[in-house]
Amino acid sequence: MHVAIPGGNMARDRKPLRRRTRVIAVTVAALTTTGVALAELPASAASLPKGHDVSSHQKNVNWSSARAKGARFVYVKATESTNYVNPYFSQQYNGARSAGIIRGAYHFALPNKSSGRTQAAYFVRNGGRWSSDGWTLPPALDIEYNPYSAKHKCYGMSKASMVGWIKSFSGEVKRLTGRHPVIYTTTHWWNTCTGGSRAFAANHALWIARHTSADAGSLPAGWSFWTFWQYGNSGSLPGDQNLFNGSQTQLRKFARGY
Numbered sequence: 541m542h543v544a545i546p547g548g549n550m551a552r553d554r555k556p557l558r559r560r561t562r563v564i565a566v567t568v569a570a571l572t573t574t575g576v577a578l579a580e581l582p583a584s585a586a587s588l589p590k591g592h593d594v595s596s597h598q599k600n601v602n603w604s605s606a607r608a609k610g611a612r613f614v615y616v617k618a619t620e621s622t623n624y625v626n627p628y629f630s631q632q633y634n635g636a637r638s639a640g641i642i643r644g645a646y647h648f649a650l651p652n653k654s655s656g657r658t659q660a661a662y663f664v665r666n667g668g669r670w671s672s673d674g675w676t677l678p679p680a681l682d683i684e685y686n687p688y689s690a691k692h693k694c695y696g697m698s699k700a701s702m703v704g705w706i707k708s709f710s711g712e713v714k715r716l717t718g719r720h721p722v723i724y725t726t727t728h729w730w731n732t733c734t735g736g737s738r739a740f741a742a743n744h745a746l747w748i749a750r751h752t753s754a755d756a757g758s759l760p761a762g763w764s765f766w767t768f769w770q771y772g773n774s775g776s777l778p779g780d781q782n783l784f785n786g787s788q789t790q791l792r793k794f795a796r797g798y
Contacts, residue, residue: 589613589784589791592648592777593770596626601778603639609776611641611785613791615680615747615768618645618667621653625666629736633667637675642795644677645669646724649709652684652695656708661716670717674796678719680747684729699735706734710744719797720744722767730760738762745794747782767794 577782590610616632634642647663668679685693723749741762748766775781
């Protein structure tokens with residue numbers, strides 16, 4: 541994902557710090573019989589719908605080109621905290637739809653700045669909506685290590701407080717849109733900053749970030765499969781590279797809410 545430059549005017553985005561940990565590769569349950577386990581990109585992944593995520597870092601995206609290169613879905617950064625809206629959001633979000641790409645919006649969380657409910661409301665007001673039109677992915681929460689302070693990587697919050705914050709954000713998104721948010725995170729962050737909470741796996745789709753074969757392996761506590769996998773930060777599509785764990789038909793059903 542991409543976050544705003546600290547101390548700047550938030551007109552540009554940069555890549556946040558990512559913590560990568562070597563783990564033992566294990567097999568995890570797939571979403572469907574056509575899904576793949578979390579590991580280095582296997583040959584079977586070639587049949588999965590390709591996608592990407594973008595922010596203002598990508599500026600005005602050439603969506604017809606992205607579609608021609610295989611993009612079938614995209615997540616677009618809408619907001620961060622309660623004082624930043626992606627200035628390219630409309631071009632990216634609406635442009636993707638016009639090109640025939642299923643799109644959704646994501647919010648970059650700064651849990652130390654305001655409550656989960658407050659940030660969720662800001663997100664929904666500024667692009668984080670959802671409709672069952674088959675072209676709109678559920679809203680997504682991007683929650684990861686604090687890019688502005690290595691000293692307070694979990695935003696200075698206790699594990700219980702972090703779980704409470706995520707519940708607050710999720711509850712408000714669900715109230716306002718009818719969908720629980722997809723949760724984007726890393727296994728290391730989740731287990732470190734939430735204490736391995738299992739409170740969300742039952743009704744929140746997982747968008748896992750793992751970028752190297754050394755990262756392949758375990759999922760955050762509670763989840764037995766991933767729905768989206770961000771496997772690289774460069775490739776044929778603008779922004780970060782992603783896969784959906786299912787078929788194109790299943791992706792459309794997921795967007796519709798069933």
